[in-house]
Amino acid sequence: xxxxxxxxxxxxxxxxxxxxxxxxxxxxxxxxxxxxxxxxxxxxxxxxxxxxxxxxxxxxxxxxxxxxxxxxxxxxxxxxxxxxxxxxxxxxxxxxxxxxxxxxxxxxxxxxxxxxxxxxxxxxxxxxxxxxxxxxxxxxxxxxxxxxxxxxxxxxxxxxxxxxxxxxxxxxxxxxxxxxxxxxxxxxxxxxxxxxxxxxxxxxxxxxxxxxxxxxxxxxxxxxxxxxxxxxxxxxxxxxxxxxxxxxxxxxxxxxxxxxxxxxxxxxxxxxxxxxxxxxxxxxxxxxxxxxxxxxxxxxxxxxxxxxxxxxxxxxxxxxxxxxxxxxxxxxxxx
Amino acid sequence: xxxxxxxxxxxxxxxxxxxxxxxxxxxxxxxxxxxxxxxxxxxxxxxxxxxxxxxxxxxxxxxxxxxxxxxxxxxxxxxxxxxxxxxxxxxxxxxxxxxxxxxxxxxxxxxxxxxxxxxxxxxxxxxxxxxxxxxxxxxxxxxxxxxxxxxxxxxxxxxxxxxxxxxxxxxxxxxxxxxxxxxxxxxxxxxxxxxxxxxxxxxxxxxxxxxxxxxxxxxxxxxxxxxxxxxxxxxxxxxxxxxxxxxxxxxxxxxxxxxxxxxxxxxxxxxxxxxxxxxxxxxxxxxxxxxxxxxxxxxxxxxxxxxxxxxxxxxxxxxxxxxxxxxxxxxxxxx
Numbered sequence: 001x002x003x004x005x006x007x008x009x010x011x012x013x014x015x016x017x018x019x020x021x022x023x024x025x026x027x028x029x030x031x032x033x034x035x036x037x038x039x040x041x042x043x044x045x046x047x048x049x050x051x052x053x054x055x056x057x058x059x060x061x062x063x064x065x066x067x068x069x070x071x072x073x074x075x076x077x078x079x080x081x082x083x084x085x086x087x088x089x090x091x092x093x094x095x096x097x098x099x100x101x102x103x104x105x106x107x108x109x110x111x112x113x114x115x116x117x118x119x120x121x122x123x124x125x126x127x128x129x130x131x132x133x134x135x136x137x138x139x140x141x142x143x144x145x146x147x148x149x150x151x152x153x154x155x156x157x158x159x160x161x162x163x164x165x166x167x168x169x170x171x172x173x174x175x176x177x178x179x180x181x182x183x184x185x186x187x188x189x190x191x192x193x194x195x196x197x198x199x200x201x202x203x204x205x206x207x208x209x210x211x212x213x214x215x216x217x218x219x220x221x222x223x224x225x226x227x228x229x230x231x232x233x234x235x236x237x238x239x240x241x242x243x244x245x246x247x248x249x250x251x252x253x254x255x256x257x258x259x260x261x262x263x264x265x266x267x268x269x270x271x272x273x274x275x276x277x278x279x280x281x282x283x284x285x286x287x288x289x290x291x292x293x294x295x296x297x298x299x300x301x302x303x304x305x306x307x308x309x310x311x312x313x314x315x316x317x318x319x320x321x322x323x324x325x326x327x328x329x330x331x332x333x334x335x
Numbered sequence: 336x337x338x339x340x341x342x343x344x345x346x347x348x349x350x351x352x353x354x355x356x357x358x359x360x361x362x363x364x365x366x367x368x369x370x371x372x373x374x375x376x377x378x379x380x381x382x383x384x385x386x387x388x389x390x391x392x393x394x395x396x397x398x399x400x401x402x403x404x405x406x407x408x409x410x411x412x413x414x415x416x417x418x419x420x421x422x423x424x425x426x427x428x429x430x431x432x433x434x435x436x437x438x439x440x441x442x443x444x445x446x447x448x449x450x451x452x453x454x455x456x457x458x459x460x461x462x463x464x465x466x467x468x469x470x471x472x473x474x475x476x477x478x479x480x481x482x483x484x485x486x487x488x489x490x491x492x493x494x495x496x497x498x499x500x501x502x503x504x505x506x507x508x509x510x511x512x513x514x515x516x517x518x519x520x521x522x523x524x525x526x527x528x529x530x531x532x533x534x535x536x537x538x539x540x541x542x543x544x545x546x547x548x549x550x551x552x553x554x555x556x557x558x559x560x561x562x563x564x565x566x567x568x569x570x571x572x573x574x575x576x577x578x579x580x581x582x583x584x585x586x587x588x589x590x591x592x593x594x595x596x597x598x599x600x601x602x603x604x605x606x607x608x609x610x611x612x613x614x615x616x617x618x619x620x621x622x623x624x625x626x627x628x629x630x631x632x633x634x635x636x637x638x639x640x641x642x643x644x645x646x647x648x649x650x651x652x653x654x655x656x657x658x659x660x661x662x663x664x665x666x667x668x669x670x
């Protein structure tokens with residue numbers, strides 16, 4: 001691995017990508033190799049659509065960075081990074097079926113281009129592939145961590161399904177959902193990097209805490225962007241969560257401060273699902289009025305700070321700095 | 336394990352269930368324990384609907400029998416049997432979404448009672464749970480076999496998706512689909528039983544071959560029953576595969592012998608999906624006329640014989656006899 005001196009103005013995800021360019025190339029090769037299927041050409045078609053769509057590959061990068069940070073010099077961090085990306089891609093395919101989404105990363109979703117059936121089954125294929133990949137690492141701790149994360153992800157998604165459309169969803173439940181659907185995989189991605197590198201217990205713990213806090217910050221920002229980001233930024237339309245009646249943090253905060261009339265509004269649009277033209281604008285006005293967006297941004301900043309603090313037990317240097325900067329950058333997307 | 340002397344007239348699945356009653360009780364307890372979810376009550380609701388529906392638990396029984404047959408005396412065959420049942424249940428949930436099925440085992444499907452979203456996500460949860468369970472066995476061979484099987488299952492399902500509605504699907508492709516969607520899990524179920532027991536290479540090979548052949552026989556019979564079984568027997572309606580335009584063995588055999596007029600019929604109902612009243616009866620008449628049903632039954636018998644022959648390297652005794660009888664019984668369902 002060669003570490004290049006980067007201009008500090010370049011965003012930390014790109015700096016990490018550059019520092020880990022060799023490893024990332026190996027990950028991409030492995031992903032392309034393993035998403036193939038001898039018998040069912042539909043599989044690589046669907047997968048390529050998503051994998052080649054230019055996602056940030058943030059999660060595999062975290063695994064690579066964590067392993068390198070703990071001094072790893074073997075080959076298996078590449079397998080684990082690909083594993084993590086496969087799990088992520090499988091959940092995206094299934095999410096888009098569940099949410100009936102039409103666009104992802106600025107392109108039509110697989111369920112729209114092919115059908116729900118293909119998305120479900122190809123997602124299953126990628127899950128299975130991810131377990132094959134992690135099995136090849138022959139490390140039982142890694143398998144325990146990643147299979148636990150997979151169960152937590154699915155649990156979080158089901159919880160979100162039942163919490164949606166329920167005005168009583170509070171910040172505690174929101175955090176549980178976010179830990180499940182997003183932070184569990186971030187935390188597993190960094191943790192397995194440390195484990196495969198034979199990092200100390202304190203280092204592995206630090207990496208898991210970093211991933212957890214980073215994932216929570218990331219998801220809060222994603223939920224904020226859904227009420228303020230542009231198509232160009234996130235490739236999906238503002239208000240998707242509103243239309244799906246999801247109880248994300250800004251809504252929860254606005255509902256907590258709602259008077260009777262405002263509560264009736266939220267009950268109509270979220271619980272009854274009776275949405276008209278102008279309701280999204282009204283929701284955004286209520287959130288702004290109660291400082292809900294700003295308060296959620298503060299929460300994201302505080303999780304980012306926790307992520308940075310978690311890194312302390314890890315070896316100082318360029319990689320640790322980039323991970324710390326990444327936590328700040330994730331929130332800076334909305335400032 | 337106590338082995339009871341059973342009346343030979345009792346069906347071999349019931350005899351196996353009796354012989355393995357203690358183990359099966361442990362499997363059922365573990366399944367109930369692990370399908371729970373602290374945070375998302377929707378999960379055990381959906382799972383219980385399927386798990387408690389009185390399935391035959393054939394696959395976990397195969398794992399238990401294989402382990403016992405190879406002299407296993409440890410605790411992990413129970414974990415593996417539950418793993419296999421979880422994988423099976425997850426695929427059922429996803430299959431019913433893909434096939435848009437309304438009934439399974441004589442009861443409304445989960446996708447009908449709840450929704451497709453719940454079926455997709457709870458299926459994912461069970462997949463993840465299955466990997467957690469197998470990880471606890473701390474045996475890398477077992478994990479390799481089961482993760483390979485999971486990938487093969489998903490691949491078979493995708494292949495079936497693209498092969499459906501295509502009159503050019505031949506017996507070779509059918510066998511590939513069946514090996515994927517059914518036989519892979521049967522073979523893995525028996526193989527991991529042998530592996531966890533530390534069986535010899537020849538024994539493990541024999542068990543995998545038995546499971547493979549049994550699974551193929553089982554699926555051919557299932558496909559035959561779809562054109563001749565009653566609701567009471569299989570809990571789904573005759574002609575489901577026909578309506579879903581699936582190229583199962585009886586159809587493939589009838590198409591292979593079709594004259595031009597008959598081929599036009601098959602092209603209309605399978606390829607174009609233009610089905611009218613009386614078409615199912617016409618299809619069944621064509622299959623009977625060409626001996627397609629009988630020929631498929633002969634194929635099933637021949638796979639059952641292969642399964643029985645595969646058992647030869649394994650220790651003679653009651654368990655082996657019951658497994659041999661089971662292969663015959665699977666086909667006897669249609670005779």
